[in-house]
């Protein structure tokens with residue numbers, strides 16, 4: 833696979849669901865069940881960011897994803913999904929930071945720039961609010977830009 837983009841999503845779901853009378857977290861395993869119930873072979877996203885910021889593995893990056901048909905991003909974009917419905921709530925700080933950490937790792941691994949990080953709704957041709965109207969796209973861009981500068985300075989301290 834030739835990964836050129838990182839596409840950010842939300843589950844548009846609660847963060848907890850009831851299972852046999854118990855409250856359980858929506859995580860990669862639960863999303864995998866939802867997607868398989870649609871007839872998909874696996875979870876559509878490559879990574880899932882939990883509300884506390886930790887990251888769970890979704891679909892292997894050895895295979896095309898199933899998260900964004902627009903712009904052929906299933907073939908070129910790594911799908912990173914935050915658990916939550918950001919049409920209703922704001923992104924918790926720990927979760928946003930977990931997302932920034934994961935994006936930075938992927939940028940370094942696949943040699944991508946901040947311009948390659950996209951919100952699902954900003955992919956040309958996508959008709960969706962995903963990752964939700966309260967998702968702070970401006971804050972994310974700013975943090976990535978700041979961290980990127982720090983990394984460059986760290987590499988070249990004399991600059």
Ligand SMILES: [Zn+2]
Pocket residue numbers: 840841842899952960962963
């Ligand atoms: Zn999406």
